[in-house]
Amino acid sequence: MENEFQSAYQEEQHRLSLAMEEIDRRLERLRNTPVYTGHDFTEQVLESAREEKRQALAKSSQEPYFGRMDFDERGRGQRKPLYIGKIGVEREETSAYPLVIDWRAPIASLFYSFTGGEETAFYEAPEGTIEGLVYLKRNVVIRKRILERVADTYNRESDEPAVSDEFLVYRLGENKDNRLRDIVSTIQAEQDQIIRAAKNTALVIQGVAGSGKTTVALHRLAFLLYQYKDQVSADKMVIFAPNHMFLDYISDVLPELGVGDIQQSTFADWALDLLGLDLPLADPAETLSYWFESGSLREESMDEAPGRFKGSVHFMELLQAFVERLEPISVPEGDFSPWDGAVLPRAEILNWFNEEYKPYPLAKRKERVLARVHRWIEMELKKSPSAAALKERKKKAGAREKAYAKKWPQYDALTLYKQLFQAAKGLPADTAAEMKASLPTAIFKATQSDLRKQIIREEDLTALVYLHVLIHEVESSQRFDHVVIDEAQDFSPFHIALLDLFVKGHSFTILGDLSQGIHEYRGVHAWEEMSSLFAPEHTGYFALTRSYRSTLEIIEFANTILEQGVRGGITAVPVFRSGDPVRTISYDSSVREQSLLTALKELSSREYRTVSVLTRTLKEAVELHEVFTSAGMDVNLIDGGKKQYEGGLSVLPVYLSKGLEFDAVIVADADHEHYGERAWDAKLLYVGCTRALHELWLLHDGSLPSYVQAQTK
Structure with missing residues (x-):
């Protein structure tokens, strides 16, 4: 086997040298071609194409490809080695296949969909179904022009067993930095199926923590721009993410895939910009307790939560009826x-x-x-x-x-919304009474009080944008070619129905995890609440159940929290990557801060790039940040206002950690006082635990929630 590996390595080293020689030669020729700066339109177009090739070849010259597949297309009788890379590179001479095949090309789908076996393989091309035999599937790692690793995941002519997960586990074992990475070299068959799904589909993806759903969605955008380049444009696509820091965290993926100019925003920012409003929103972290205190929400009746009502299609229809009643009195x-x-x-x-x-x-x-x-x-x-x-x-x-x-009436969304809740004058008495009767009393009173104090909550924004649409309509410049919604379990059916007015052809990628629905007072409890908004032929559903992020020990520990604390959560299937056991560390309350400081110092002394301390509240994160910095530690405080994730050591409230991942995680105060017996407490702790790639420690005062199993080192 050693000889076989050496032979493969030498073969790939020779091939890499030839490929880089050709890429370097073409790049040098393009760089030596004078840049056209004149005004002739045809020459400008040609120069633009040359510059695009310069940039593509410059990227390819460092890491030209990541995979090889030997394929014998039926009818040709010739086995061809095909090399797959992030960016396609054509050959200068006429040839059946490019020097490097773009990972988004139809034939490249074989590299992801073929998982072994002797049967005929096939892929869908513009000219129809192409069949043939796969003889070899090989992963290679090239960094800065150096061949670092060669791993065969399938070899028809070898007696050695397949090691399809070996390369994946190797890549997953790498430490994390402060940016999400692309997964082009490790896309799995079920992920590739999502990436290549048809454009005009409202695609709903249920993905467990660490299943790569966010990365899959970003790769899907790159694929759509490649496959439908004459129908879509990057600047007409948008990603809605939970917060600014998360947007920064994912910001490197699309440029790395050669895709730029895609809009990235939070729904709140987009809505406020569309409305032309410059108003601070109420802190989402305080909204849940606010609704409890106002009497409009009971612990045992989450379905009746104000956010659930305001996020319903029923409320959307009520707003439409309200605007229709304005017409006769205009x-x-x-x-x-x-x-x-x-x-x-x-x-x-x-x-x-x-x-x-x-x-x-x-x-x-x-x-x-x-x-x-x-x-x-x-x-x-x-x-x-x-x-x-x-x-x-x-x-x-x-x-x-x-x-x-x-x-004449003042037609702006905020004025009308205030009129609906009788916080401003302008409606006839009978219309006002009718609208009031159609709203739940507790919600009516709480919202009326908010509006009088000039308080706008996130769940009000959907209604405000819809009112704006009803009185102004959607401009063509505001329409999207495709919409990606991340952490969609925290969105509502109203969100989706509203955004469908702004997107062409129901072209959505909607992704999330119901088990991470920590804002269930306003989010969905089942994906059918969203998919039912579309005709069956316009929808698609995929479930990603394998978790590629955390070790086996961390995933099994987190699954127990769901099974015993939520009783109905969607658990993850781990990729077999074993690591250190999860630790639950008890401390005396008098030495809480010192215990957390000691834990952070110990983990930060190891070879990890990112370590985080997760608190239950923002106030506790601020207090611990002061403790850590006073002790001379360089720790970043993530408070929701930050627009960049710095990496290194961080302290943040657990609800802001969704979508992020860290080499090691310390959950502070994992006790009964901070995480009670309610389902959303368990979901919140589950979110915190599943941020960890390699190590997870839970520090507590001795009173663990019933759904957390004490672990000994």
Whole structure:
């Protein structure tokens, strides 16, 4: 076997040298070609293409490919070695296959979908189904032009057993830095199926913690841009992520895949920008306790939570009915007279509003009617008998036109939302009473109180954007070609139905984990709440159950929390990568801070790039940060306001850790006081535990929740 490995290594070293020689030669030629800076359009296009090739070849020159597959296409009778890379590189001479095949190309799908066996393999190409035999599937690791590793995961002609997971486990065992990495070289068959799914589909992905669902979604964007390059553009795609720090954490993946200009935002930022509002939102971490204190939420009735109601399609329909009731009361009472003797009958204005401009939404109808009134005034002014009369009439008309415009309703989303909850005047009494009766009393009172204090909560934003759409409509410039929603379990059906108004062809990638639904007072409890919004032919569902992040010990420990604390959570199937046992460390409450400091010092002394301390609340994170820095440790505080994840040592509340991963994790205060017996307490602790790749420690005062099993070292 050693000789076989040496032979494979030497073969790949020779092939790498040849590939780099050709790439370097072409890159040098392009770099020596003078850059065109003139104004000829054709030459500008050619220069743009040359620059694109320069950048692609520069990237390829460092790590040209990561995989090899020997394939004999049926009917050709010739076995060809195909090399797969992040960026395709064509050969200069005519050849059946490129020097490097882009991982998104149809034939490259074989590298991911073929998992061994003697049967015929196939892939879907534009010309139809292509069949053949796979003789060899090989992973290679090239870093900075140096061949570091060769691993065969399938060899038809070898007697050695397949080691399909060996290369994957090797890559998973690497330490974590402060950025999410691409997984092009380790995409698994079930992940590849999601990445290559058809564009005009609302794809729902249930992925357990560490299943790579976020990375899969990012690779899907890169694939869609490759496969549908004439139909979609990067600047018309958007990723909605839970917070700014998470956006920074994933920011390197798309550029590494050769894709830029994709919009990245939180839903809150996008909504506030669309609405033109500059308002601080209430802290989401405080909202749950707020609803409890207001009496509008009971622990045993999460389905009746305010966020669940405001996130329902029923509330969406209620808002539509509300706007429809505004139509009959939009045009002010009485005729319009710009000066004595000139009258524009209200009946004529009503005809414009209700008939001629009926296809338009309310705000545009108002705008067009007032413009029509202005034109009528100008026409009447032309009938003035003298210059003096014209001057006098212009003066009066200007004042009366402004006064008349002020009589019309103010069509902006926040004003209407306040009217709905009777926090502002403007509705007829019967309409106000009818709308009030359609809203749950506790929610009505709590929201009314919020709006009077100028408080807007995240669950209000969906309604505000929808009101904006109803009165203004969606502009073509606001439409997306594709929408990715990460941590979608914290979104609502209303979110999805609203965003569907902004996306072409129901083109969604919706991903999350119901077991991590720590905001269940506003999120979904089942994916059917979202998928049912679309026709069956426009939806797809995938479940990713294998976890590639954590060690076997960490995953089994976290699964127990779900099984005993949530009773219904979706547990993970680990990739066999064993590590240190999970530690539950008890301390006396009088030495809590010293115990946490000692634990952090011990883990930070090891060869880990990222270590985090997770607290239950932001207040506790701030306090511990002061303890650690006072002890001379360089620790980053992550408080929700940060836009960058620094890596290294961090302290943060557990609810901000979703989507992130660390080499080692310390869960502070994993006791009964901080994590009670409620299902969402268990989910929150599960989120914290599943952030760890290699080591997990839980420190507590001796009173562990019932769903946490004490571990001995």
